[in-house]
Amino acid sequence: MELTLETKVKLINKRIGWKTMRSQLGKQLGVTAQGADLFINKILASSDKKIEYNNTIDAFWKNLVLGGAHYLRVFKLNEEQSKKAENLFKLQIPDSSFNEIYPYPLQHEDLEKAPMVPTLVDKQTLTDADTSVHINIYCNKSFYTSIEDLESSFLTEEGRELRNSGAEITCKKRYTVQCYNFIAYDSIHNELLLCVDGSQLPRVEAKKEFAALFRLLPKELMLKLSDAINYFSCVENLYSTQDGYIQNVGFLTPDGGTSNMKIKSTGTCVRHDTYHKGGEDAAKILTKFKLTKAWLVASTSNKISVFLPGTRFMLDDPSKKLDEICTKNCLGVHDTLFLLNKIRVAV
Amino acid sequence: MKTKEQIIEDWLDETNRDIPSSDVASLCSEIIGFLASSKAKHFNHITFMSLFTELQLEHSSVEQAKALKALDYISSAKLHLLDMKFQLYETEHEDPIELETELISDAYKTGVLFNPETGEPVENFKEKVFPYFTRTQKLMSIHA
Numbered sequence A: 001m002e003l004t005l006e007t008k009v010k011l012i013n014k015r016i017g018w019k020t021m022r023s024q025l026g027k028q029l030g031v032t033a034q035g036a037d038l039f040i041n042k043i044l045a046s047s048d049k050k051i052e053y054n055n056t057i058d059a060f061w062k063n064l065v066l067g068g069a070h071y072l073r074v075f076k077l078n079e080e081q082s083k084k085a086e087n088l089f090k091l092q093i094p095d096s097s098f099n100e101i102y103p104y105p106l107q108h109e110d111l112e113k114a115p116m117v118p119t120l121v122d123k124q125t126l127t128d129a130d131t132s133v134h135i136n137i138y139c140n141k142s143f144y145t146s147i148e149d150l151e152s153s154f155l156t157e158e159g160r161e162l163r164n165s166g167a168e169i170t171c172k173k174r175y176t177v178q179c180y181n182f183i184a185y186d187s188i189h190n191e192l193l194l195c196v197d198g199s200q201l202p203r204v205e206a207k208k209e210f211a212a213l214f215r216l217l218p219k220e221l222m223l224k225l226s227d228a229i230n231y232f233s234c235v236e237n238l239y240s241t242q243d244g245y246i247q248n249v250g251f252l253t254p255d256g257g258t259s260n261m262k263i264k265s266t267g268t269c270v271r272h273d274t275y276h277k278g279g280e281d282a283a284k285i286l287t288k289f290k291l292t293k294a295w296l297v298a299s300t301s302n303k304i305s306v307f308l309p310g311t312r313f314m315l316d317d318p319s320k321k322l323d324e325i326c327t328k329n330c331l332g333v334h335d336t337l338f339l340l341n342k343i344r345v346a347v
Numbered sequence B: 001m002k003t004k005e006q007i008i009e010d011w012l013d014e015t016n017r018d019i020p021s022s023d024v025a026s027l028c029s030e031i032i033g034f035l036a037s038s039k040a041k042h043f044n045h046i047t048f049m050s051l052f053t054e055l056q057l058e059h060s061s062v063e064q065a066k067a068l069k070a071l072d073y074i075s076s077a078k079l080h081l082l083d084m085k086f087q088l089y090e091t092e093h094e095d096p097i098e099l100e101t102e103l104i105s106d107a108y109k110t111g112v113l114f115n116p117e118t119g120e121p122v123e124n125f126k127e128k129v130f131p132y133f134t135r136t137q138k139l140m141s142i143h144a
Helices: A005-016 A018-029 A036-045 A047-064 A079-090 A097-101 A108-113 A157-164 A203-214 A232-240 A274-283 A333-346 B004-018 B022-035 B038-042 B048-055 B061-074 B101-110 B137-143
Strands: A068-076 A119-127 A132-149 A170-186 A191-197 A245-252 A258-262 A287-297 A302-308 A325-330 B082-088 B097-099 B129-135
Touching: A005 A018, A005 A036, A005 A047, A018 A036, A018 A047, A018 A302, A068 A203, A068 A333, A079 A132, A079 A170, A097 A119, A108 A170, A119 A333, A132 A203, A132 A333, A170 A203, A170 A333, A191 A203, A232 A287, A232 A302, A232 A333, A232 B048, A245 A302, A287 A333, A287 B048, A302 A333, A325 A333, B004 B022, B004 B137, B022 B038, B022 B048, B022 B061, B048 B061, B048 B129, B061 B082, B082 B101, B097 B101
Parallel strands: none
Antiparallel strands: A068 A191, A068 A325, A119 A132, A132 A170, A170 A191, A245 A258, A245 A287, A287 A302, A302 A325, B082 B097, B082 B129
16 A cells, blocks of 8 residues: 555654754755645645655655664674674565565554564665675564553543642553664674664663564574673763764763763754863863764764763673664664764774 | 872882782772872772773773772772772662661671661672772872
């Protein structure tokens, strides 16, 4: 079943957010508007450009399924493991319900019947002077639970009175989503990447997705999930490297206090914030454990970022690894690989 | 009256005499040099990994083992530039609770650690207690 233009644009909006969709997709379509609904209306109003818009949006979405936000775990492979890893990328793509509509997601009724096991839907290979990456793209049904305010229509009069007097009445809601996860093998750096869809799932739910992806790896690799690269040492190095923009940093003060500094949405870099700079100059030692750093991609003028979710605990227990990183606002896999390159240099 | 440089030199000489392993002695010297620097003048809560970060040490188990020995010596009664203290992490995601020396000492004798904030016994406390270091008066005096 072909999705409407409106549905496709709404999917993009949900995955990448209004601000990025407006600047990136809007630039490609030659369309701009102040609000999402107005944007969609302008697209729908141009009936003579419908086919052109459709093609552009389809191409944009196909890249975007490997973009948006992803949680990454990276494994360094030796020569023998690298040879065995390559077998994973020789698999044939099976028929599946996901495949019928890929790269678009299944609609709700079909998704409810879809499997939770990752299903291979596409393969890509990226090669140029600096890159040689094989990618297997998987789709699966997944769930996450969210605690939300219970709608007033479910409350009795007593319940509504209780709420009006200040009580919080919440419920747990379960959402069914379709994840676009992928496994990539970078033969230049001998690294295997497990990437879980962060645009669909909160980080706390990513663990089971990683486990499911890990089970797809050939047993001959003799890998354990705990073998993923530890990126904790990158936090300080990324902060100190004078490129990009630090959007958020968590640190320990010289007296053992924990602090967090986040720039405002229109700000540029924490390192230029007057208050933070003053603190750094006075304290001299602020030990960073958590960081979000962004870079502007020259070709798209899109700001993409990586979040290293370290904890204070990692400063006290060296055995605790920071083996999961989060990429955000990526338009496709090239952006994800760009961020990984930045981190690789900082290890 | 000795100068700051002479005092530091004495500490380094003492270290080299006391520690037979040149690797560990060398790391001790590096740590002492850093703690005596102006950058570390206000460094009052020193964790294992914050020291690693400041000294740009490799995050390997070999370096960690050396660092443990070095810090053990620097905080011992011999050199005593640092005091070793302990903190409790009930969970990884909460801020740690500082533990009085007497509390942790009793815990190791009796096998039971009581959370100083709740009074409740801490299950598997040995996995949840981690050291950190503070500067002694001896170290702070060279910054005065």
